[in-house]
Amino acid sequence: MSRPQLLSPELIVEHCKDVPLWTIVEQSIVREIALQNFVAVIGLVNAIAIQAEVIEHHPDLHIFGWNKLRIILSTHDKGGLTELDFALAKKIDTFVLNS
Ligand code: H2B
Numbered sequence: 001m002s003r004p005q006l007l008s009p010e011l012i013v014e015h016c017k018d019v020p021l022w023t024i025v026e027q028s029i030v031r032e033i034a035l036q037n038f039v040a041v042i043g044l045v046n047a048i049a050i051q052a053e054v055i056e057h058h059p060d061l062h063i064f065g066w067n068k069l070r071i072i073l074s075t076h077d078k079g080g081l082t083e084l085d086f087a088l089a090k091k092i093d094t095f096v097l098n099s
Helices: 011-016 038-055 081-098
Strands: 022-026 028-034 059-062 070-073
Touching: 022 070, 028 081, 038 059, 038 081, 070 081
Parallel strands: none
Antiparallel strands: 022 028, 028 070, 059 070
16 A cells, blocks of 8 residues: 555544544554453454554554553654554444444
């Protein structure tokens, strides 16, 4: 996939409307999720990992507290947020609904 450009602050605000469960933290968007148990978290991590490989865009994934996952999305190549981050956030939201 081609590497998109950094988004303007105005476009970031627009994209955030599509992913209301994500929070802007510095140059990234972050979502924390609590699931039923550890195995459910691992299942979600695996689903995200496969998608990340497909689109060649990789979030930071932090498992903590046995049933929680913190997902941090940023485009490292560009030093901030791009369309790729919001596309992956939307996809991850669909995985969470099904986990
Ligand atoms: N993931 C993230 N989150 N940011 C990047 O800039 C990035 C990546 N770059 N995954 C990708 C890999 C790039 O290095 C390869 C060549 O696609």
